Amino acid sequence: MATAMATTRAAYPTDVSIITTYRCQMQCKMCDIWENPSDSKREIQAKELEMLPNFKFVNITGGEPFVRRDLEDIVEVMYQKSPRIVISTSGWHTDRIVKMAERFPNIGIRVSIEGLSQKNDDLRGRDGSFDRAMRLLLTLKEMGIKDIGYGCTVSNKNSEDMLWLYKLSRELGMEFATASFHNSYYFHKDDNAITNKEEVINNFRKLMEELLKDKSPKSWYRAFFNLGLINYIREQPRMLPCEAGTANFFIEPYGDVYPCNGLEDRYWKESMGNIRNVRSFDELWFSEQANKVRDLVRTCPKNCWMVGILSIQQLGLLKIKLNR
Amino acid sequence: MGKPICIDHVPHFDVGQDPLQGNLRQSELSGQTINFKKREPEIVLSEVELADMLRTD
Numbered sequence: 001m002a003t004a005m006a007t008t009r010a011a012y013p014t015d016v017s018i019i020t021t022y023r024c025q026m027q028c029k030m031c032d033i034w035e036n037p038s039d040s041k042r043e044i045q046a047k048e049l050e051m052l053p054n055f056k057f058v059n060i061t062g063g064e065p066f067v068r069r070d071l072e073d074i075v076e077v078m079y080q081k082s083p084r085i086v087i088s089t090s091g092w093h094t095d096r097i098v099k100m101a102e103r104f105p106n107i108g109i110r111v112s113i114e115g116l117s118q119k120n121d122d123l124r125g126r127d128g129s130f131d132r133a134m135r136l137l138l139t140l141k142e143m144g145i146k147d148i149g150y151g152c153t154v155s156n157k158n159s160e161d162m163l164w165l166y167k168l169s170r171e172l173g174m175e176f177a178t179a180s181f182h183n184s185y186y187f188h189k190d191d192n193a194i195t196n197k198e199e200v201i202n203n204f205r206k207l208m209e210e211l212l213k214d215k216s217p218k219s220w221y222r223a224f225f226n227l228g229l230i231n232y233i234r235e236q237p238r239m240l241p242c243e244a245g246t247a248n249f250f251i252e253p254y255g256d257v258y259p260c261n262g263l264e265d266r267y268w269k270e271s272m273g274n275i276r277n278v279r280s281f282d283e284l285w286f287s288e289q290a291n292k293v294r295d296l297v298r299t300c301p302k303n304c305w306m307v308g309i310l311s312i313q314q315l316g317l318l319k320i321k322l323n324r
Numbered sequence: 325m326g327k328p329i330c331i332d333h334v335p336h337f338d339v340g341q342d343p344l345q346g347n348l349r350q351s352e353l354s355g356q357t358i359n360f361k362k363r364e365p366e367i368v369l370s371e372v373e374l375a376d377m378l379r380t381d
Contacts, residue, residue, distance in 0.1 A: 023369070025377035036365045040373075067377045093380050188363070205331050212329065231334045238346030241339060303346040 009286060010294065014056045015248035018049070019186075019261065020074060021063040022253055026090045027125030028114075030155050030181045032188035033063055038253040044275070046073035048255065051281050055082040063253075066093040066100075075104055086110055086147065090124065091133035098136070101145050108147035109140060110177070115152070115161030123158060137174060149175025154229070156196050159203035166207055177222075178207070180229045182304050185269055186261040194233050204230050225305075232305040239305075245272060245290070245297045257284060259297050262304045268296055 022038035058078045065071055066089055078085055086108030089097060101107055114123040117130040133150065140148045149169065152162050162178060169176035181192040194200050204226050211223040228239050245259025252258060255276040263269040272293045273284035284290060369377075 023377060025374075036363070037367050037369050039367050064377070092378075095381050190362075201331070205329065208329055208331070227331065227334060230331055234334075236334065237336065237343075238341065239334065239336065241341035242345060297345075298342045299344040301344065301347055 010246055010290070012053055012285070013246070013248055015059070016052065016055050016057075017059040017061055017248070017250045017261070018044075018074070018078070019061055019063070019250055019252045020044070020065045020068055020071065023067050024063040024090070025067065025092060025126070026064065026129065029123050029125065030153060030187065030189065030192055033186065036188050038063070040068075043068070043253045044251065044255050046070060046077045048275060049074065049077050049251075051275060051278075052078075052081055053281055056084065058082040058085045059088060060085060061088040064090050064092065066096045071096075072100060072103060075100065075107065079104065084108065084147075088112065088151075090129065091136045092126070092129065094132060094136050094139070098139055098143070101140055101143060105143075105145060106147065107145070109136075109145065110148075110175070111137060111150040113150045113152060113165060114155075115158040116164055119158050119161050123155070137172070141172070141174070147175075149177065151177035151179065153179045153181050154194075154200060154204075155181040155192070156194055156200070159200040163203060163206055163210075166210060178204075178226060178229065179306070180232055182262060184262045184264055186263075190264075190266075197233055201230050201233055204233075228305040232303055235303060238303050242297060242300065244300075245294045251275065257290075259293055260304075260306065262302060262306060264302070267301055270296060 021040070021043050022033055022036060023040065024034045024037070027034050058081070060071070060074065060078070065087055068074070071087075075085060075087075084106075085104075087097075087100070088110050089112070091097065091111035091113075097109060101109065111133045112124075113130065113133050114120045115130075120130040120133075121127050137148055137150065150165070152158065152165050154162050166176050180194065183190050183192050208223040208226050211219040211226070214220070231239055242260075248260075249272065250258045250261050255274045256271040257273055257275065258269075258271055270289075270293050272290040273287055275281070275284065278284045
């Protein structure tokens, strides 16, 4: 089946995440990227991104993207390719982020917050980081920036705070996203494992109950996503197929294209190609190597729960099964 | 709506995914314990670079 699918020409991706740097000033307990920085002189430049196709959605991430002084150049190039750009940040560099929002008022900003102040600062390894994040979000809100919010990576230590962060987001009128910590080459971690499963699952259940009370379908979808996180913590197979490397992909700081950032050498880790080694994006995206990586994704053993996409055909199949 | 949520039984729907996808099977892959190899950092930032990253202006 996998081989047959690989012979079909892949569709163009709709989403991209650009890992602008592996440098980061935070020292998070669940991520060792800060100990493994990229070389700033070799990081991809805005001009190199001009070869990318158009997207529905662009995520700019790091490391900490705002350590790059040329981030506005990257955003400028990517706005020619996508109507929506969201930058993931620690929220540390307040002035630079505000300046970015002044220049690009439609920009999306998502700040990582791992708990209320004490818990956040402990997990992120920098005193005052919660205060900075809050000051930033409130300043952006005051400026009229609409696409703002924060996200929490749930680990053994902060699942209760996740519920308070959700309540805070409701009061502030901001987006709130969740993820579960996991291992990956990207985080340079292999010991991110939830050991107090019942406690964490119970807190996710409480969050789902709150989300399902909301009138917005987006919150219902988020409840389903959190059910997927419970499923992930229980180490069950994914609830939906992973389309990493097909609908979306990552570009790392030296130009390599990966289907996702959750790869681990102990399972498999292979690049689809490097944008610096091709004349056009098509040459990379439709290459034999890219198809090989898509085949690896189809049988990837990792049950991480970051992206799940249903095609129209799959959606129809799911509907039939649910109606039985 | 109004029903208590049930998380004890998460249904699995076959919506076209390969049965091997998302199914952790470390022992099946290699037949042996998989060890994590911590890579040595390629780059070590200087004190000046670290201080620059912490600057907020």
